[in-house]
Amino acid sequence: MPLCVAVPKEQTPSERRCALTPDIAKRLLQSGVTLKIEQGMGEAAFFADDRFGEQVKISDKKDVWQAQVILTVQMPHIDDIQKMAAGTVLMGLLSPHQHLEQVKALRDGKITALAMELVPRISRAQAIDVLSSQAAIAGYKAVLMAADKAAVFFPMLTTAAGTIRPAKVLIIGAGVAGLQAIATARRLGAMVEAYDVRAATKEQCQSLGAKFIDMPIKAEGQGGYARELTADEKKQQRDILAQHVAASHVVITTAAIPGRPSPKIIDKAMVEAMAAGSVIVDLAAEGGGNCELTRAGETLCHNGVTIHAPLNVTSQMPVHASEMYAKNLYNLLILMLKEGELHLDWTDEIIAGSTLTHDGVIKHAATRQAIGA
Amino acid sequence: MPLCVAVPKEQTPSERRCALTPDIAKRLLQSGVTLKIEQGMGEAAFFADDRFGEQVKISDKKDVWQAQVILTVQMPHIDDIQKMAAGTVLMGLLSPHQHLEQVKALRDGKITALAMELVPRISRAQAIDVLSSQAAIAGYKAVLMAADKAAVFFPMLTTAAGTIRPAKVLIIGAGVAGLQAIATARRLGAMVEAYDVRAATKEQCQSLGAKFIDMPIKAEGQGGYARELTADEKKQQRDILAQHVAASHVVITTAAIPGRPSPKIIDKAMVEAMAAGSVIVDLAAEGGGNCELTRAGETLCHNGVTIHAPLNVTSQMPVHASEMYAKNLYNLLILMLKEGELHLDWTDEIIAGSTLTHDGVIKHAATRQAIGA
Numbered sequence: 001m002p003l004c005v006a007v008p009k010e011q012t013p014s015e016r017r018c019a020l021t022p023d024i025a026k027r028l029l030q031s032g033v034t035l036k037i038e039q040g041m042g043e044a045a046f047f048a049d050d051r052f053g054e055q056v057k058i059s060d061k062k063d064v065w066q067a068q069v070i071l072t073v074q075m076p077h078i079d080d081i082q083k084m085a086a087g088t089v090l091m092g093l094l095s096p097h098q099h100l101e102q103v104k105a106l107r108d109g110k111i112t113a114l115a116m117e118l119v120p121r122i123s124r125a126q127a128i129d130v131l132s133s134q135a136a137i138a139g140y141k142a143v144l145m146a147a148d149k150a151a152v153f154f155p156m157l158t159t160a161a162g163t164i165r166p167a168k169v170l171i172i173g174a175g176v177a178g179l180q181a182i183a184t185a186r187r188l189g190a191m192v193e194a195y196d197v198r199a200a201t202k203e204q205c206q207s208l209g210a211k212f213i214d215m216p217i218k219a220e221g222q223g224g225y226a227r228e229l230t231a232d233e234k235k236q237q238r239d240i241l242a243q244h245v246a247a248s249h250v251v252i253t254t255a256a257i258p259g260r261p262s263p264k265i266i267d268k269a270m271v272e273a274m275a276a277g278s279v280i281v282d283l284a285a286e287g288g289g290n291c292e293l294t295r296a297g298e299t300l301c302h303n304g305v306t307i308h309a310p311l312n313v314t315s316q317m318p319v320h321a322s323e324m325y326a327k328n329l330y331n332l333l334i335l336m337l338k339e340g341e342l343h344l345d346w347t348d349e350i351i352a353g354s355t356l357t358h359d360g361v362i363k364h365a366a367t368r369q370a371i372g373a
Numbered sequence: 374m375p376l377c378v379a380v381p382k383e384q385t386p387s388e389r390r391c392a393l394t395p396d397i398a399k400r401l402l403q404s405g406v407t408l409k410i411e412q413g414m415g416e417a418a419f420f421a422d423d424r425f426g427e428q429v430k431i432s433d434k435k436d437v438w439q440a441q442v443i444l445t446v447q448m449p450h451i452d453d454i455q456k457m458a459a460g461t462v463l464m465g466l467l468s469p470h471q472h473l474e475q476v477k478a479l480r481d482g483k484i485t486a487l488a489m490e491l492v493p494r495i496s497r498a499q500a501i502d503v504l505s506s507q508a509a510i511a512g513y514k515a516v517l518m519a520a521d522k523a524a525v526f527f528p529m530l531t532t533a534a535g536t537i538r539p540a541k542v543l544i545i546g547a548g549v550a551g552l553q554a555i556a557t558a559r560r561l562g563a564m565v566e567a568y569d570v571r572a573a574t575k576e577q578c579q580s581l582g583a584k585f586i587d588m589p590i591k592a593e594g595q596g597g598y599a600r601e602l603t604a605d606e607k608k609q610q611r612d613i614l615a616q617h618v619a620a621s622h623v624v625i626t627t628a629a630i631p632g633r634p635s636p637k638i639i640d641k642a643m644v645e646a647m648a649a650g651s652v653i654v655d656l657a658a659e660g661g662g663n664c665e666l667t668r669a670g671e672t673l674c675h676n677g678v679t680i681h682a683p684l685n686v687t688s689q690m691p692v693h694a695s696e697m698y699a700k701n702l703y704n705l706l707i708l709m710l711k712e713g714e715l716h717l718d719w720t721d722e723i724i725a726g727s728t729l730t731h732d733g734v735i736k737h738a739a740t741r742q743a744i745g746a
Contacts, residue, residue, distance in 0.1 A: 046524055046650035046677055126533035133534055140526060148517045151419055151692035153510070155560065160499035161506055161700040164693055187528065187560050277419035277692050304419055319524040319650050320537055327534040 002034050002340055005333070006059065006067035009038040011077055014311070016044035016318035017325055019071035019092065022051045024326040028333075029055050032340030038064040045318035068342055071329050075099040086110035089342065091329055093117055093130060096356050096367040097259040103367055106357040112344065113356040116328065117258055118364060120353040127331040128350065131258070132176045133324040138313040139180030139254065142281045143169075146250045147188060149299075149306050151277035155189025166191050170244055171210065172265055172290065173254035174201035177283055181252050182208045193244055197226045197237070215240055226255070228263070241265065246273040253290035254283045259366070262287035268302075276304025285309035375407050375713055378706070379432065379440030382411040384450055387684070389417035389691035390698055392444035392465065395424045397699040401706075402428050405713030411437040418691035441715055444702050448472040459483035462715065464702055466490055466503060469729055469740040470632040476740055479730040485717065486729040489701065490631055491737060493726040500704040501723065504631070505549045506697035511686040512553030512627065515654045516542075519623045520561060522672075522679050524650035528562025539564050543617055544583065545638055545663065546627035547574035550656055554625050555581045566617055570599045570610070588613055599628070601636070614638065619646040626663035627656045632739070635660035641675075649677025658682035 005028060007020040018041055020028075025035055036057040039049060049058050064070075065083035072092035081102060084090065086109060094115040096103050106113045116130040126132070147154050150167060157164040169185040171178050174196035185192045186209040194205035194212055197219035202212040217233045219226045229237065245251055245266060251274075256262050262284035271280065271293055282289045285296040293302050294309040301307070314321040335351060336344055346352050355363045362368040378401060380393040391414055393401075398408055409430040412422060422431050437443075438456035445465035454475060457463065459482060467488040469476050479486045489503040499505070520527050523540060530537040542558040544551050547569035558565045559582040567578035567585055570592035575585040590606045592599045602610065618624055618639060624647075629635050635657035644653065644666055655662045658669040666675050667682040674680070687694040708724065709717055719725050728736045735741040 046648070048649070127535075129533065133532055136530065136532065137526070140528075140530075141521075144517060144521045148514075148521050148689075151690055153513060153690065153693050155513075155557075157509065157513075157693075159506055159509065159697065160502065161697055161704060162500075164696070184528075184561075187562060188557075189560060275419070276421070316521075317524055317526065320526050320530075323537070324532065324534055331534060 002032055003069065003337070003342055004034045004036065004067040005069040005071065006035075006064045007037045007041050007071045008061075008064045008076070008080065009041045010044075010073050011080075012074055014315060015074055016315040017073045017322045018042040018045045018047060018318075019073050019322075019326060019329055020052075021045075021047055021323050021326045022053065023323070024330045025052050025056055027330060031334065031337055033069075033337070036064060036067065042322070045322040047322070069333065071326075071333075073325065075102050078102055078105045081105040081109055081111065084109060084111055087112065089114065089336070089344075091116065091332060094356055095259075096364060097370060100367070100371050103357065103362060104371060107360055107362050110360050112358045114332065114351070114354040115356040115364070116332070116354070118354045118356060119332070120349055122349070125350045128328050128335075130325060130328045133328055134314045134321060135176035135254075136180045137317050137321050137324070138283055139177035140184045141313050141317055142177070142252045142254070142283050143181050143184035143188065145308060145310065146252055146279050146281045149279045149281075149308060150250055152249050154185065167249040168193070168247060169250045169252065170195070170248040171205075171252050171254065172196075172241070173256075173284075174198070174205050175254060177256075178252075178254040179204060179208060181254060182210045185250075185252075186210070190250070193248070195241060195244070197229065213240065213244055226257075237265075238267070238270075242270050242273065245270045248274070249278050251278070251280045252283065253280070255290050256284040256287050260287060262290050264290065264292050266291040268292050271305050271307070272303050274303075274305045278304075279306045279308065282307065282309040283313065285311055375405055376442065376710070376715055377407045377409065377440040378442040378444065379408075379437045380410045380414050380444045381434075381437045381449070381453065382414045383417075383446050384453075385447055387688060388447055389688040390446045390695045391415040391418045391420060391691075392446050392695075392699060392702055393425075394418075394420055394696050394699045395426065396696070397703045398425050398429055400703060404707065404710055406442075406710070409437060409440065415695070418695040420695070442706065444699075444706075446698065448475050451475055451478045454478040454482055454484065457482060457484055460485065462487065462709070462717075464489065464705065466698075467729055468632075469737060470743060473740070473744050476730065476735060477744065480733060480735050483733050485731045487705065487724070487727045488729040488737070489705070489727070491727045491729060492705070493722055495722070498723045501701050501708075503698060503701045506701055507687045507694060508549035508627075509553045510690050510694050510697070511656055512550035513557045514686050514690055515550070515625045515627070515656050516554050516557040516561065518681060518683065519625055519652050519654045522652045522654075522681060523623055525622050527558065540622040541566070541620060542623040542625065543568070543621040544578075544625050544627065545569075545614070546629075546657075547571070547578050548627060550627040550629075551625075552577060552581060554627060555583045558623075558625075559583070563623070566621070568614065568617070570602065586613065586617055599630075610638075611640065611643075615643045615646065618643045621647070622651050624651070624653045625656065626653070628663050629657040629660050633660060635663050637663065637665050639664040641665050644678050644680070645676050647676075647678045651677075652679045652681065655680065655682040656686065658684055
C-alpha cells in the first residue's frame with residue numbers, strides 16, 4: 001500500500017496558513033504517495049478543497065489523523081496527538097518551548113515529530129528553511145503596515161506645490177526579516193538606516209541600499225543569531241541607537257530569538273523622543289517585543305507614536321505564506337522518501353537535527369531540559 | 374492694522390488634516406499678516422500648538438472666526454458661518470454640491486468664499502491645485518492599503534525554495550491618483566496594467582511602467598475629466614475590462630468626477646470572476662464608488678474578494694496631506710496679497726474661477742442652479 005500523507009485543518013482561528021497547496025499536492029502525488037486533507041483545510045488561505053483535484057481525498061476531523069505522515073502548520077492539540085498511531089511522522093512548526101505538554105504527548109505516543117524550526121541552518125537545508133521563508137514575508141509585511149500607519153509619504157514626491165522629502169525608516173535586526181524590510185522600504189523610496197549587533201551584516205544592508213549604523217560592539221553568536229549583550233554593551237548600543245530612533249519616522253524591529261524572550265532594544269525614553277506621528281512596528285512581539293512599551297498583538301499610541309506589535313504576521317498573507325511553507329515541508333519530506341516508502345536516515349544531519357521526538361524519546365536537548373525529563 | 378488670517382479647528386472628527394502648518398505659518402508671517410489658530414487646530418495632524426511659534430496667537434472657538442481671512446479644510450458648519458463678518462474671505466475645500474445650505478448662509482452673510490476644488494485646472498494654477506495634491510496622496514495610499522490586504526506578495530521574490538511571481542495590479546482611471554497608484558505599485562514590484570477612457574493618458578501610464586489596456590473608445594471630456602460614455606461604449610468597455618479584472622490580484626479604481634456620482638465600472642459579475650483572496654480598493658467611494666458592490670466607508674468580502682472603499686483617504690496621512698494642502702492655500706492667498714493688504718483681482722481667472730460666493734451672490738453657476746436661486 002502506498003504511503004499516506006494527511007493534512008488536518010489548523011485549529012487556531014488566527015492561523016490562516018495551510019501546510020499543503022494544490023501545486024505541492026500535485027508534486028507529492030507524482031512521487032507516488034496518496035493524499036488526504038481535512039475538509040476546508042486550505043480555505044483560510046483561499047485554497048478551496050476542489051482546487052486540490054480528484055486524487056486528493058477529502059477527509060473528516062477524525063480520519064485525517066490516520067496516516068503515516070501528517071503535515072501541519074502549528075503544533076496539534078493534545079487530543080489530536082492522541083489520535084495518531086505510534087510511529088506516525090508529524091511535520092510542522094511545532095514551537096516545542098511553548099508546547100511542553102504536547103511534546104510529552106508526542107513522546108508518549110511514540111510519534112516521530114519533526115519541528116521545522118529545528119532544521120539546521122546549513123546551506124543544504126536552505127530550501128527547507130521555514131524560518132527564512134516566513135521571515136521574508138514578515139519583513140515585507142512590516143513595511144507595508146508601517147507605511148499604511150505612517151502620517152507621511154515614504155517616497156520623495158515632487159509636486160507643483162513643492163517637494164515632499166522621503167521618510168526616514170530605521171530597521172533594527174538584519175536577519176531575513178530585516179533584510180526584506182530594508183528592500184521593501186527602499187522600493188517604496190524611503191531613506192533607510194539599518195542596525196544589527198552582528199557587524200557582518202553591514203555589507204548585506206548596504207547592498208540593499210541602507211545606511212548601516214556603526215557601533216563599537218561585535219556580537220556574532222551561534223546558528224546565525226546574535227549572542228546576548230553585556231550590560232555595558234547594551235548601554236552603549238542604546239545611546240547611539242537613541243539618536244537614530246529619534247530622527248526616524250518609522251522604526252521596524254526584527255530582533256527575535258526563537259524560543260527566547262526578545263531583547264528590549266527600544267525603551268520608553270527612546271519612544272518619547274520620537275516625533276508625534278511616528279510609527280514603530282515590532283516584529284518580535286511573539287517573544288514579548290523589542291520595544292519596552294510593546295503589548296503583543298496590540299496597536300497602541302504613546303505620546304503620538306503608534307506602536308504596532310502584530311502576532312503571526314505571515315498569516316496575513318496566507319497565499320504566499322502557505323505556498324512557501326508547503327514547499328519547505330515538501331523539500332524535507334522528499335529527503336525521507338525512497339521509491340514511495342518512508343526512510344528516515346538518522347545520519348542525515350537535517351533529519352536528525354529537526355527531530356523533536358522519536359520512538360518515545362525527546363531528541364531535542366533544550367526541550368528535554370525544559371521538561372526536566 | 375495688518376491683515377489677520379485665522380484657522381479654526383476642523384469640526385468633522387474623521388478629518389485629520391489642517392489648513393495651516395508651522396512652515397506655512399512662518400511664510401505667512403514673513404509676508405506681513407498676523408495669524409491666529411484655534412487651540413488644538415493641528416493636533417490631529419501632529420502639529421501641536423507650540424510648534425507654530427510665539428507669533429501665532431492661540432485663539433478660542435468663538436474668537437477664531439473674527440478675521441479678514443479664514444482658512445479651513447472642510448466647509449464650516451452654519452453656526453460658524455454666521456459668526457463671520459460680512460466681507461470675510463473664506464478659503465477651503467467647500468464641496469458646495471454637498472453643502473447647499475451652507476452655501477446659502479455664505480451668500481446671505483456676504484462672505485467671499487473661495488472653494489479650492491473650483492480652482493481652474495490651468496498650468497499657472499498648478500501650485501494651487503488641491504485636487505491634484507490630495508489625489509496623489511490617495512493614489513499612493515490606495516496601493517499601500519491594497520498591498521496590506523492582499524494575500525500575496527507584490528514583488529517577485531526569489532528564495533531558496535523557489536520563486537514567487539509578482540502580483541498583477543490593475544489601476545482604473547489614470548488621473549493624478551491613478552498615476553500615483555501606478556508609480557507606487559511599480560515601486561513595490563507588481564506587474565501593473567492601467568486603463569482610462571481617455572486614450573491620451575496611455576503614454577503617461579506607460580512611462581510609469583504600466584501596460585495600457587487599449588480599447589476602441591475615446592472619451593476625452595472637459596477640464597481634464599472624462600465625458601460620460603454611451604450605453605454601447607459601456608458594454609464594450611465592460612467586456613474587455615472584465616477579462617483584465619478577472620486576471621488581477623488587485624484592482625484599484627480611481628474614476629471619480631467631483632460633484633457627480635462615480636461611474637459604475639466593476640459590476641457584480643466581474644467581482645465574482647476574480648480569484649478568492651483578491652482585493653479591490655475603490656477610491657471613488659465619495660461619489661458612491663466605481664464598483665457595484667462598494668459600500669462607501671466600509672470593507673466587505675464578497676466570494677473571497679475584499680472590497681475596500683475608504684472615505685477621506687488623505688486624512689490617513691495627515692502630516693503630508695496638511696503640508697501640501699496648506700501650501701496650496703498659501704499659493705492662492707499670496708495671489709491676493711499686495712503689501713500685506715487683501716486685493717481680489719476679479720480679472721484673474723484663478724480668483725474669479727474659484728469664487729463660490731461674493732457680496733451676496735453665488736458666483737458658481739452649477740451651485741446656483743442646484744440651489745435654484
